[in-house]
Amino acid sequence: MSTPSIQFDRRSFLKVTATTGGGMMLGLSWAASAAEISEAPFMEAMTFNAFVKISPEGVITIMSPNPECGQNIKTAMPMLVAEELDCDWSKVVVEQAGLDSNKYTRQVAGGSGSTPASWKPLRTAGATARQMLISAAAKRWNVSASECSTSNGVVLHTASGKKATYGELATEAAKMEVPKDVVLKAVKDFKIIGQSHKAVDNKKIFTGKQEFGLDFKREGMLIGVVARPPAFGMKIKSVNDSRTKAMPGIKQVVRFGNKVAVLGSSTWEVLKGRERLAIEWEVDTKLESSADHDAKMAELLTKPLEKPQRKDGDALAQFEGAHKVIESKFEAPFLPHAPMEPMNFFADVREDKAELIGPTQNPGSARRAAAQALGIAEDKVSVMMTRMGGGFGRRLNADFAAEAAEVSKLAKAPVKLMWTREDDMTGGIYRPACHYLYRAALDAQGNVKAIHVRGAGLNVGNPLRENNFPAGAIEHYLAEGHNQPSNITTGPWRAPVHNFLAFAEQSFLDEIAEATGKDPVQLRLDWLAQAEKSPVGSVPYKIDRFRNTIELAAKKANWGKAPAGVFQGFSAYFSFNTYVAQVVEVTLEAGQPKIKRMVCAVDCGVVINPEHAINQIEGGLVDGLGHAMFSNMTFKDGVPDQTNYDTYRVIKMGDTPPVEVYFVENELDPTGLGEPALPPLSAAVGNAIFKATGIRLRKQPFSLNGLRNV
Amino acid sequence: MAEFTLKVNGTKYKVEAAADTPLLWILRDHLGLTGSKYGCGIGQCGACTVHINGESMRSCALPVSAVGKAGVITIEGLSKTGEHPVQQAWHEVDVPQCGYCQAGQIMSAAALLKKNPTPSDADINSAMSGNICRCGTYNRIREAIHVAAKKVKS
Ligand code: FES
Ligand code: FES
Numbered sequence: 061m062s063t064p065s066i067q068f069d070r071r072s073f074l075k076v077t078a079t080t081g082g083g084m085m086l087g088l089s090w091a092a093s094a095a096e097i098s099e100a101p102f103m104e105a106m107t108f109n110a111f112v113k114i115s116p117e118g119v120i121t122i123m124s125p126n127p128e129c130g131q132n133i134k135t136a137m138p139m140l141v142a143e144e145l146d147c148d149w150s151k152v153v154v155e156q157a158g159l160d161s162n163k164y165t166r167q168v169a170g171g172s173g174s175t176p177a178s179w180k181p182l183r184t185a186g187a188t189a190r191q192m193l194i195s196a197a198a199k200r201w202n203v204s205a206s207e208c209s210t211s212n213g214v215v216l217h218t219a220s221g222k223k224a225t226y227g228e229l230a231t232e233a234a235k236m237e238v239p240k241d242v243v244l245k246a247v248k249d250f251k252i253i254g255q256s257h258k259a260v261d262n263k264k265i266f267t268g269k270q271e272f273g274l275d276f277k278r279e280g281m282l283i284g285v286v287a288r289p290p291a292f293g294m295k296i297k298s299v300n301d302s303r304t305k306a307m308p309g310i311k312q313v314v315r316f317g318n319k320v321a322v323l324g325s326s327t328w329e330v331l332k333g334r335e336r337l338a339i340e341w342e343v344d345t346k347l348e349s350s351a352d353h354d355a356k357m358a359e360l361l362t363k364p365l366e367k368p369q370r371k372d373g374d375a376l377a378q379f380e381g382a383h384k385v386i387e388s389k390f391e392a393p394f395l396p397h398a399p400m401e402p403m404n405f406f407a408d409v410r411e412d413k414a415e416l417i418g419p420t421q422n423p424g425s426a427r428r429a430a431a432q433a434l435g436i437a438e439d440k441v442s443v444m445m446t447r448m449g450g451g452f453g454r455r456l457n458a459d460f461a462a463e464a465a466e467v468s469k470l471a472k473a474p475v476k477l478m479w480t481r482e483d484d485m486t487g488g489i490y491r492p493a494c495h496y497l498y499r500a501a502l503d504a505q506g507n508v509k510a511i512h513v514r515g516a517g518l519n520v521g522n523p524l525r526e527n528n529f530p531a532g533a534i535e536h537y538l539a540e541g542h543n544q545p546s547n548i549t550t551g552p553w554r555a556p557v558h559n560f561l562a563f564a565e566q567s568f569l570d571e572i573a574e575a576t577g578k579d580p581v582q583l584r585l586d587w588l589a590q591a592e593k594s595p596v597g598s599v600p601y602k603i604d605r606f607r608n609t610i611e612l613a614a615k616k617a618n619w620g621k622a623p624a625g626v627f628q629g630f631s632a633y634f635s636f637n638t639y640v641a642q643v644v645e646v647t648l649e650a651g652q653p654k655i656k657r658m659v660c661a662v663d664c665g666v667v668i669n670p671e672h673a674i675n676q677i678e679g680g681l682v683d684g685l686g687h688a689m690f691s692n693m694t695f696k697d698g699v700p701d702q703t704n705y706d707t708y709r710v711i712k713m714g715d716t717p718p719v720e721v722y723f724v725e726n727e728l729d730p731t732g733l734g735e736p737a738l739p740p741l742s743a744a745v746g747n748a749i750f751k752a753t754g755i756r757l758r759k760q761p762f763s764l765n766g767l768r769n770v
Numbered sequence: 771m772a773e774f775t776l777k778v779n780g781t782k783y784k785v786e787a788a789a790d791t792p793l794l795w796i797l798r799d800h801l802g803l804t805g806s807k808y809g810c811g812i813g814q815c816g817a818c819t820v821h822i823n824g825e826s827m828r829s830c831a832l833p834v835s836a837v838g839k840a841g842v843i844t845i846e847g848l849s850k851t852g853e854h855p856v857q858q859a860w861h862e863v864d865v866p867q868c869g870y871c872q873a874g875q876i877m878s879a880a881a882l883l884k885k886n887p888t889p890s891d892a893d894i895n896s897a898m899s900g901n902i903c904r905c906g907t908y909n910r911i912r913e914a915i916h917v918a919a920k921k922v923k924s
Contacts, residue, residue: 268805449870
């Protein structure tokens with residue numbers, strides 16, 4: 061047997077303690093076997109604030125308030141607290157907090173915002189608890205607090221040589237006055253932040269003990285599946301459930317709105333029961349097909365918008381007198397999120413309260429939606445988050461939580477509703493389909509005088525991020541975005557709008573470079589210099605940070621110096637306050653492009669947990685590549701054509717090239733990482749494929765362009 | 771409904787279920803072994819991977835009636851406390867993002883290493899081609915399999 065890679069001392073072998081908050085805390089120790097774990101109940105942990113509890117044995121429990129969907133926030137947030145608390149990270153136990161709007165703010169996994177929003181508050185919580193521990197020690201030793209210091213979970217008084225562990229001080233310290241203006245550490249003094257620490261739930265994940273939403277179980281709970289309209293735009297005409305009710309294991313069939321829930325004691329039985337439902341559906345609104353969608357978006361691209369999202373100078377006049385105009389159109393399909401764990405939620409609705417448990421990126425909106433569906437006040441609804449098997453934005457919506465609440469209410473029983481993969485893929489809330497038109501007006505010297513972007517998307521809201529670079533560098537800039545309502549439901553999908561807009565924009569910049577004979581990296585640097593010297597309109601990106609990131613990617617990838625037979629593509633994008641630049645390398649094998657290497661430079665300020673940050677960025681690139689290459693969601697008469705992983709192709713291991721990640725080093729406040737690495741990738745791929753083959757890819761997925769593989 | 775006797779992780783269980791119930795739901799609903807995950811139900815994602823007679827199998831596509839006397843090992847039974855070299859390697863490389871696919875990935879990797887203790891990248895890509903990771907941790911999985919292979923060797 062190999063030696064465990066991490067060891068904890070005896071004191072950290074806690075198994076299950078019932079500390080305040082009622083959460084079960086599981087042992088951290090990799091090496092601990094059940095027999096080694098103390099059965100003795102632990103003493104009550106002292107609560108310092110919403111984030112910190114310390115037991116007299118010295119166990120430090122840090123609450124992680126935000127939902128965990130794979131961004132490893134459950135490790136990062138407690139690191140922020142532990143840094144300023146100045147404790148031994150290996151002795152920290154992390155506990156997932158439930159939704160509690162009195163204690164916590166922004167309990168959301170979305171908008172790449174968890175880390176930036178918690179950067180100061182969580183460190184302050186740690187520093188505050190540390191100050192209270194110091195005060196308690198000073199009082200005990202009758203010395204001035206200013207003479208005391210801390211190190212690794214111990215308060216020290218150097219002059220007298222006295223020391224006490226946080227555990228020894230916990231009971232007194234928790235009663236000390238809460239200090240107001242605590243001083244936070246300087247970046248250079250960080251000991252925990254900036255070091256790679258393993259994910260706190262690793263062991264549970266690797267041994268099958270980690271509970272996800274679908275694993276949740278409660279005595280007496282019914283398992284349910286729901287029959288939903290087979291096409292967008294349909295509704296129920298009639299339901300005959302007699303055959304279902306006659307099936308073994310079926311406990312109840314309940315109709316709610318345009319859906320029918322089948323409830324029973326086991327998954328297989330309810331799945332078979334659902335098959336026996338005889339439901340007649342009828343057209344409610346309109347049955348839309350992808351061909352209609354494409355035609356509508358193409359039509360909108362010919363139409364000006366009365367109130368453009370951005371208008372610098374007079375772009376249209378520039379096009380009138382242009383020496384040369386380049387113009388391209390780009391297309392992206394609807395996409396399901398397809399997280400590995402399909403939607404599900406548990407609800408136990410009683411007369412005057414409701415308990416919800418499950419995987420949600422936004423527990424606050426789950427509470428709101430459930431309260432609304434049940435017609436009760438929000439404070440009667442509790443929400444506990446389980447770990448999520450992926451989110452990608454799908455779990456920001458609350459439809460599945462509200463559904464569970466509704467069904468539990470009707471069934472008068474605790475219910476866990478599960479979606480099959482088919483339910484999940486065909487049940488709506490997609491990345492909106494979008495088309496873009498890009499145009500550039502050139503003068504006789506090849507200078508870009510004007511850029512015009514026009515977008516059209518289905519249920520997209522604004523299909524543009526109109527202040528994107530190179531806006532700010534171009535004198536005449538026009539951005540118009542159309543929204544086309546559709547009955548195909550949409551929602552945020554990892555880096556909403558950016559995820560496809562970046563492809564169109566960054567591919568088009570490559571086309572401009574090609575048409576004007578400029579190097580794509582140099583073109584961007586020149587425009588940044590222009591935006592620095594004479595900015596046009598609003599410039600939300602920081603020139604120097606963008607420039608540093610672009611230069612770092614170019615340097616690390618040896619931009620422009622690739623060996624013969626290796627073709628490079630470049631892309632750079634600013635979103636969620638994070639700067640990303642990427643180089644993708646492609647070779648040709650039997651005439652087919654093969655992606656060999658993906659290099660990514662990122663400026664996200666201070667990096668909290670480097671290994672997890674890299675993992676997140678790698679995931680963003682792989683995700684970006686997979687969807688650009690393979691993934692497609694189409695409709696015929698309102699019915700989704702793709703229903704499961706057999707017809708909906710996602711990226712696999714063999715499609716995944718090596719990824720290199722580099723950070724711009726600085727001491728700036730951290731910005732988000734969950735999303736920004738994804739948007740630029742597909743353009744870097746497309747631009748590299750153009751270099752290799754001369755084929756310009758403007759439609760996703762690329763597999764539609766006759767490319768067999770990568 | 772029929773009664774089936776199953777041997778899972780070395781323990782014998784008697785379960786009452788319809789003969790066509792996939793092993794996955796027997797494990798999860800009847801035996802409370804929720805480490806094997808549901809991802810697709812049609813043998814396409816690998817989240818439900820278990821070992822049957824040492825071979826990796828998709829438990830979602832295997833009716834309980836077809837299991838017979840074969841011994842089933844799930845992620846819960848791969849090792850006593852997570853000391854299998856593959857589990858250790860997964861920790862060293864800090865593989866997961868959401869973690870949902872990882873039990874299946876680990877089971878497929880463990881089965882691969884049993885057959886081929888020194889797999890090449892190409893061997894790994896092909897053996898793992900039935901395991902989807904929607905979070906895109908493939909490069910880490912591949913690296914962790916190499917790390918585990920070294921552990922097995924030493
Ligand atoms: S759930 Fe069995 S292969 Fe996907
Ligand atoms: S880690 Fe999320 S699906 Fe693999």
